[in-house]
Structures are given as structure tokens and as C-alpha cells.
Amino acid sequence: MIVSPFGPRIYTDYISEDFHNFLLDSAKVSKKSPTNIGSKLAGNIEDQLVLQTDPSKFVSFVHPHIKQYMSGCQEDKGLLNTIANKKPSIDYFNDLNFNLGGGPWINFQQKNEFNPLHTHSGALSSVIFIDIPEEIAKEKTVATNMPCNGQLEFVYADDGFNYTGTYKVIPKTKQIYLFPASLRHTVYPFTSDVERVTLSFNVFNIETYNKE
Numbered sequence: 017m018i019v020s021p022f023g024p025r026i027y028t029d030y031i032s033e034d035f036h037n038f039l040l041d042s043a044k045v046s047k048k049s050p051t052n053i054g055s056k057l058a059g060n061i062e063d064q065l066v067l068q069t070d071p072s073k074f075v076s077f078v079h080p081h082i083k084q085y086m087s088g089c090q091e092d093k094g095l096l097n098t099i100a101n102k103k104p105s106i107d108y109f110n111d112l113n114f115n116l117g118g119g120p121w122i123n124f125q126q127k128n129e130f131n132p133l134h135t136h137s138g139a140l141s142s143v144i145f146i147d148i149p150e151e152i153a154k155e156k157t158v159a160t161n162m163p164c165n166g167q168l169e170f171v172y173a174d175d176g177f178n179y180t181g182t183y184k185v186i187p188k189t190k191q192i193y194l195f196p197a198s199l200r201h202t203v204y205p206f207t208s209d210v211e212r213v214t215l216s217f218n219v220f221n222i223e224t225y226n227k228e
Contacts, residue, residue: 018088021183022172027085027194028185031144035077036190039146042069043213046122053121058134059203063124067215074120078192082140082219085194120217122146127210131203133171138218141197143168145187149210153186166206170199187214 018025031039046068054064067074123131152166164184173181185193195201197218206212 018085019183021170022181024170024172024196024199025085025089026170026183026199027081027088027192029081029084029192030190031077031081031192036146038069038073038077039144039215042067042074043122043124043146043215045069047124057121059123059125059129059131061123061125061129061131063126065122065124067120067122069120078142078217081142081192081194085140120215122213122215125203125212125214127207128205130205133200133202135200136197136216136218138197138220140194140219141199142192142194142215142217142219144193144215145189145191145213146215147211147213148187148189149208149212151208151210152206152212155206155208164204166212167204168193168201169204170195170201172199187212 017029018027020026046065047063049068050063051066051068052064053066054061057064125131148166155165157163157165166187168185168187170183170185171181172183175181203214
């Protein structure tokens with residue numbers, strides 16, 4: 017599914033059970049032999065690790081989602097031209113007609129940690145919710161009309177007549193989101209004594225988005 021809450025298109029779907037199990041296994045390996053790259057990332061999260069995984073298998077899982085997203089963006093010529101002209105600053109994977117750069121990395125977020133408002137490099141970015149404990153959504157908050165514990169929020173523009181400039185997401189395990197890398201986003205902290213596990217990556221040089 018593709019939503020357009022304010023302009024840039026955001027893709028969301030659920031990953032397969034096989035992909036989810038693959039990521040759970042990769043997360044365990046990454047935590048057992050950690051390579052922390054937090055100093056290179058925006059998150060105020062202690063454990064931001066390189067994902068230890070099989071690159072080809074990872075790409076084979078994410079490729080169908082990227083194709084669906086690009087298919088839904090065919091009328092957005094500006095986005096397509098930007099993606100076609102992007103050059104990767106880091107080339108991790110080079111397979112299935114697109115490059116992943118600047119990732120993938122995995123975040124093991126604990127209570128009170130957060131990710132401030134930021135953008136990514138590259139053309140497209142993604143977040144996959146590997147494990148979102150139910151306790152976070154059930155947290156009690158102060159009286160407010162904007163509860164946001166543990167939520168992901170996209171920020172694009174100021175509010176206007178009959179529209180809002182932000183889009184909040186209540187994460188659910190096994191969801192994947194794809195969005196333009198330049199789209200600002202943030203992750204709010206939570207207070208439960210649990211671990212929120214997510215994965216991110218950036219996409220470069222998509223060359224076959226209009227092919228079968």
C-alpha cells in the first residue's frame with residue numbers, strides 16, 4: 017500500500033514469515049558479534065549495529081517491496097529522475113539491479129532512547145519493524161491529544177487547510193516502510209523496560225523500476 021499524507025509517497029506492507037525469521041536470526045548474530053556504528057548515525061541509541069547477514073538473500077527479500085514502491089511512483093517523474101541519477105557513497109550490495117548503501121543497520125532501542133528528526137543519504141530509505149513489544153502501545157501517557165510513545169513520525173511541511181504536515185505511525189512487528197531518503201523522520205522514546213528492534217537501509221541507483 018502507498019499513502020500520500022502530504023506529498024512524498026510512503027510505502028507500507030508486511031514482510032513474509034520467512035523474511036521475518038531471517039531477520040530475527042540475523043539480529044541474534046549481530047548482537048552476539050556486534051559492530052557498533054552509532055557514531056555515524058543520528059539515533060540516540062546505544063546499540064546501533066551493522067546487520068550481520070547474507071547480502072544476496074537480504075536483497076532478494078527486499079527487492080519485491082522496492083519494485084512495488086517504484087511502480088506506485090511512476091507518475092512522480094521528479095522522484096524517478098532523482099533516483100536514477102543518485103550515485104552511492106558506499107556500495108554494500110550490488111545485486112538485482114539496485115544498490116544498497118549506508119546499511120543495513122539494526123537498532124536495539126531501549127527505554128528512554130530515541131531517534132531525533134533527521135534524513136538519510138541515497139534515494140530511498142526503509143525501516144523494518146523486527147520486534148515491537150506490545151507493552152509500548154499500552155503505555156499510559158499524560159493527558160494529551162498527541163500520544164507518541166515509541167512511534168515513528170514523518171515530517172514534510174507546515175500544517176495547512178485540511179491537511180497536516182506530519183504523519184505518525186504506530187509500529188507493528190513485521191511491517192516495512194519505504195520512503196524518499198530526504199523525508200525527515202523521527203522516533204519517539206518509550207518508558208517500558210523492553211527492547212524495540214528495527215532495521216534500516218538506504219537504496220541507491222535503481223535502474224529497472226519501469227521493467228517487468
